[in-house]
Amino acid sequence: MNSPDPSVVTDRPSASRNRLVLIVYTAAIFVSALLLFSVQPLFTKMVLPRLGGSPAVWSVAMVFFQSLLLAGYAYAHYLTLLRNRLLPVVIHLALLVVALLSLPLSIASGWGEPPTSGYAFWLLGLFAVSIGLPFFALAANNPLLQAWFFRSGHPSGPDPYFLYASSNIGSFLALLSYPVLLEPMYTLRTQNLIWTGGYGLLIVLIAACGVLLLRSPVMVIADIAAEDTDAPAPPWTLRARWVFLAAVPSGLLIAVTAHISTDVAAAPLLWVLPLSIYLLTWVLVFQSRPLLPHKWMLMAQPLAITGVIVLLAVGGEQNLLLTLGGHQLCFFVIAMACHGELARTRPAAKYLTGFYVALSFGGMVGGLFAGLIAPFAFSWVAEYPILLALAALCRPPGGAERFSRWSAWYWPFLAVLAVALIAPSWSDGRIMHWLDDNRVWMIGGVGLLSALLALGLNADRWKIFATVAVALVLIRAYPADDGRVETVRSFFGVHKIVVTAHGQYHVLMHGTTIHGAQKFQNDDGTPVTGRPEPITYYQKDGGIGQAITAVRERKGAPLRVAVIGLGSGTLACASQPGETWKFFEIDQTMVDTARDPKYFTYIRDCEPDLKPVIGDARLTFTKEPDGVYDLIIVDAYSSDAIPIHLATEEAMAIYKAKLSPQGAVVMHVSNRHLELASVIVGIAEANDLKSWVYSEDSNRDNEYIFATSVVVCAREEADVGKLASSDEWALTEADENQRVWTDDYSNVLGAVYRRLRDGEQ
Structure with missing residues (x-):
């Protein structure tokens, strides 16, 4: 009898071993994806005290993560080209261990303060030097582990793409669990330690995957090698189409997020929803038996494109919930059609890593266009309609046309x-x-x-x-806005200057939120003359106006005032002769807009020599001398994705240090989406300050006089003058059951819940 050839040994993996392989590989890919996507909100939150809570921070973060994902996929692709089975396992485990040595996550030294311009590139550098290595190692896991699974001898190995669904389920859960579970329950430091522990667990799981690969039966390896030679290589035209099919939904993800956070409603956490939908589509299309057949999605895709066209034509103010739901439902269908085409045209497992390189390259291209190029190239969210049109080209080549x-x-x-x-x-x-x-x-x-x-x-x-x-x-x-509209775009968002009918009002808007307005014509059509009157949230008998008047009367002398947030420059006209008002603004384009008399004249007419300090106020204001300001007005919270780092115990400590002995802090907390008054009361009490809360429901006839919520904080009652005895101002103590926000802890979801609860009462 002839001796058996070693390459055709009849050993086959047992059923128990197959179960073990499936469990270990699925767990490793799931944990890797969980870590990959939980690090994004975790580290972005760590960056907040250095840069304001702009939605663009998330867009730049997405560009960084997509770019590093491409690098990780390319690294995995080249590792799989090595014919030696042991070497890729050793190399990748060594990379993971080296990355582990750089944990817990922290901001690299030398990156404490951002520049006055070029925020996007500064952020990319910050992310790269701070978390580049551990993220790069995580990024390689998905394609690398699928390639190892293909060679493991498992019966499902020839088609390992179902593991991609496991990866995206992990990503999906990580994204949703962060604001719901991790952020409300744990401090930032604890979250970081949990993440580091998860990284250590992942190394153990990947080591187990490597051991199972190295112990695969020899015959299985021979069968795979034979199958590898039979599989034809995908043509370059198909590879180019993979890139295009990945780029369009990736760009749409950022474009939809930018649209709903600027043109519809700048509500907190809205970026989570489009990304969750994006990940869900990957889960669904790579299932062994898709829940939603691809042909259904292709039929629905042109209807979804039409739906977005109609939504863009109608605008976002008529029904916010319907509009937000409509945009994201249509995005889901379009992404399903694109990703379904990718799943339909996926290559044999031999070319798996190359396929993922094409996908990640397309994702990076789409992200670069929507996250970096478009904000500089366009003054409005033009990338959304451009990518929507390109989505029509993602359809497969049709058959014979009817008629x-x-x-x-x-x-x-x-x-x-x-x-x-x-x-x-x-x-x-x-x-x-x-x-x-x-x-x-x-x-x-x-x-x-x-x-x-x-x-x-x-x-x-x-x-x-x-x-x-x-x-x-x-x-x-044919724009939906009434009146003439001009747009101003910067890293911090898209602002619209709306000139109403007959030029009566100039209105500064961000999405559907008004950030300032000025009256240029009286009701009879004559031009407004003299010193402009502060309106919107800043009228003299509103909360902010009353606070300014009370502190001025209490001092009986010209005030020294610091204002965080410029907007249209309205508060410049709240000053009086002899007073010193200093403004702190993060966005230079807002300064340019407020100074331009064709838009607003508050600064020109009231503080022509005003020189705002540019930069994040948390950093720039810290450099101010202690004990000099009679009044500090923090005006950065009107219905946007709020800069959380300006509403923490540490931030209030900075404000208190800059106050004169009898000074006061005025916090403008008007917000449609979050209840912030209790947050301010809590951080004030933590700094031994008393708080008075003012909340007005405006029922005035003037359409540009708005309801205002304000909190004034001071050391003693005498410091706020007549506000302490006013029926409109309530001395308020902190809620013992509500945790104080710090740089290490915040609970945005809780603020959302309180706003919804208060609205129902």
Whole structure:
């Protein structure tokens, strides 16, 4: 009898070993993804005391993570090219151990203070030197472990893509559990230690995966090698399509987040929802038996694109919940169609790591476009409609068009239609006014035409793309805002300056939130003359106005005031001759806007020599001399994604140190989404300060006089003058059951819950 060839040994993995392999590999990929996505909000929160809570911080973080994901995938790809099975395991475990030595997570020394410009590149550098190595090691795990699983001898090894679903389930849970569980329950330091412990556990799991790989039966390796040689390499055209299919939803993820946090509602935590949806689509499309068939998603995709077109045409103020839900539902369908195409065209397992490199490269390209290039290239969120149009090209090549004899006439028809609808927007005639009055029906009709082309006529995707593009151009040609609109964009967001009918008011807006307004014409059409009157939240008999007056009367002499947050410059006109008012503003474009008399004249007319201090106030204000300010006004909380680091015990300690012996701190906490008054009372009491809360429901006829919530904090009752005896101001003690916010702990979800609870009462 001949001796058996070592390459054809008949040993086959037992059922118990197969179960063990599946459990260990699934657990390792799950834990890796859990760590990969929980580090993003964790480290971003660590950065907050150095840079304000801008939604763009999250966009830049996403660009960094996507770029490093590409590097990790490329590293994994080259490791799998090594024919030696032991060497990749040793190399990767060594990398993980070296990364473990850099933990717990911390901000690298030398990165304590951001520059006055170039925030995006500063942040990228900060992320790279602080968490680059551990994140790089984590990023490589998903494709590397799937490649090892392919070679492990498990029966499911030839198609290991189902493990990608396990990875994204871990990512999905990490993202949702952070604001719901980790942030409310644990301090930042404890979260960091838990994360470090999880990293150590992951090293053990990956070591176990390596051992199982090295102990795979020899015959299985021979079978895999034979299968590897039979699998054809994917053509470069297909690889390029993978990149495109990954880039569009990745860019849309950031674009949708930017849109709903600037053009619809800048509510806290809204960035979590689009990213959760994005991860959920990866989970669903890579299931062995998809819950939502790909053909359904392809049928729904043109309807989803039309839905976004209609939502963009309508605007966001009519029904916020419906609008927010609509944008994200449509994003889900579009991402499902794109990712479903990727799952449908995935290659044999031999080319798995190359496939993931293409996916991560596409994700990085989409993220770079939407997160870094678009904010500099456009003054509005133009990346959203651009990527929406490109989504039409993500459809697979169609078969024969229905009514093909007429299809050649569609291009001239579309050209004539576009000219007929767009050209009137440059005029001021009756046709333009009629189209403007019926803009939603017009734009929606063109959008519906694109859906009919796809579903009814099986049209070429380029025709669908061109039709969608026409509809999106019409949205820009016939904007939803009443009056004339100009946009100003910076790293910190997109602001709109809306000039109302007949130029009566100039209004500074961020999404649907008004941050300031100025009246330029009286009701009879005559121009407003003299010193501008502060309005919106800053009228003289409102909360902020009363606080300024009370401290001024208490002192009986000119005030020395510090204001954190400039906006339209309204508070410049709350000053009086002889007083010193110093403003601290993080966004230079806001300073430029407030100084430009074609927008607002508060600074020109009231404080023409004003020179705001540019930078994050937590850092710049710390440099101010102690004990000099009679009044500190913190005005950075009006209905946005709030800068949490300005509302902590440590921040209040800084404010207190800068106060004169009888000074007071005024915190403007008006917010549609969070209840912040109790937070301020808590951090004030932790610094031995008393707090008076003012909350007004404005029922005035003037549409630009708003309800205001204000907290004034001082050492003694006498320091706030007549406010202490006013019925409108309530001396308030901290809630013993509510944990004080610190740089190490905050609970945004709790603030959201209290706002919802108070709204129901």
